[in-house]
Amino acid sequence: MLTVLHGSDLHFGKPYKPEAGEAFLAAAHRAAPDLVVISGDLTQRAKVREYEQARAFLERLPEVPLVVTPGNHDVPLYRVFERIFTPFRNYRTYIRRELETVTRVDGAVVVSLNSAAPRRAIVNGRIDREQLEFAARAFEEAGPDDARILVAHHHLAPAPDYESDTFIPRAREVLNWCDRMGVEMILGGHLHRAYIGDSLDVYPGEEVDKGIVIVQSGTTTSHRGRARESAKNSFNVIRIARKHLEITHFMYFDDVGGFAPFSMHAFPRRDDLYFAEDPFQTGALILEDGEAGGGDSTGRVP
Numbered sequence: 001m002l003t004v005l006h007g008s009d010l011h012f013g014k015p016y017k018p019e020a021g022e023a024f025l026a027a028a029h030r031a032a033p034d035l036v037v038i039s040g041d042l043t044q045r046a047k048v049r050e051y052e053q054a055r056a057f058l059e060r061l062p063e064v065p066l067v068v069t070p071g072n073h074d075v076p077l078y079r080v081f082e083r084i085f086t087p088f089r090n091y092r093t094y095i096r097r098e099l100e101t102v103t104r105v106d107g108a109v110v111v112s113l114n115s116a117a118p119r120r121a122i123v124n125g126r127i128d129r130e131q132l133e134f135a136a137r138a139f140e141e142a143g144p145d146d147a148r149i150l151v152a153h154h155h156l157a158p159a160p161d162y163e164s165d166t167f168i169p170r171a172r173e174v175l176n177w178c179d180r181m182g183v184e185m186i187l188g189g190h191l192h193r194a195y196i197g198d199s200l201d202v203y204p205g206e207e208v209d210k211g212i213v214i215v216q217s218g219t220t221t222s223h224r225g226r227a228r229e230s231a232k233n234s235f236n237v238i239r240i241a242r243k244h245l246e247i248t249h250f251m252y253f254d255d256v257g258g259f260a261p262f263s264m265h266a267f268p269r270r271d272d273l274y275f276a277e278d279p280f281q282t283g284a285l286i287l288e289d290g291e292a293g294g295g296d297s298t299g300r301v302p
């Protein structure tokens with residue numbers, strides 16, 4: 001079993017919410033992940049002070065491999081000269097030198113692609129062919145049982161109620177590549193609302209029987225939540241088991257003073273079209289009030 005903690009859109013700077021940040025760090029340590037993914041928009045305006053704070057925050061996460069990727073807010077918006085000539089200078093100085101990364105852990109290969117395109121787009125992103133070829137080379141070396149996970153800030157498949165932002169140009173082409181590369185799950189942010197679903201919900205693709213699991217995190221630590229997560233904060237915990245993936249979407253609740261599990265989603269692994277177990281025999285998918293849920297009768301988790 002591999003546990004991945006996935007947060008996004010920290011937005012250090014004015015939108016940052018310290019109470020959500022502290023609650024996320026506490027939850028991160030309780031989750032005891034094997035890997036942490038932060039899918040972009042670490043800062044609001046890509047300023048040095050914001051990056052210093054973001055870096056200090058990342059250093060307080062559990063000491064496990066960390067996958068980060070830049071978002072559209074991690075390059076300067078108004079400092080035009082810098083935006084054109086050295087857009088990733090602060091990101092590279094404070095967060096990570098590489099904009100594209102490959103992380104191998106026991107049970108997964110995670111490729112992060114930089115979808116922020118400061119010279120071509122203000123808000124929207126881009127993923128080009130060279131980046132996909134980079135990912136393809138990394139995934140070629142994955143073991144047969146390894147989960148192949150792609151991380152990019154911008155969404156490739158929109159949530160059902162997404163607002164004005166359109167998805168990346170040629171997103172469908174990227175999804176087709178992902179399919180051919182055997183990608184099992186795509187992690188992203190940018191929309192500031194969580195969405196856990198299946199690429200087939202929005203795009204049947206070349207392979208109509210089996211989609212790619214889409215895991216979007218809302219903004220984990222900022223005031224910028226949107227759509228159904230307006231003024232809310234969220235993150236995901238992903239558990240990758242031998243036969244299934246389980247994604248728990250956590251949201252911040254004032255009455256809890258922290259994050260609590262809000263919904264759970266399960267999918268069979270990439271090579272299976274359906275779950276092997278018969279839930280009526282194992283009872284695994286049937287939760288009875290007060291018995292299998294793990295919380296008290298209010299649904300609260302201790």
Ligand SMILES: [Fe+2]
Pocket residue numbers: 009011040041071073190191192
């Ligand atoms: Fe964002």
Ligand SMILES: [Fe+2]
Pocket residue numbers: 041071072073153189190191
């Ligand atoms: Fe963004």
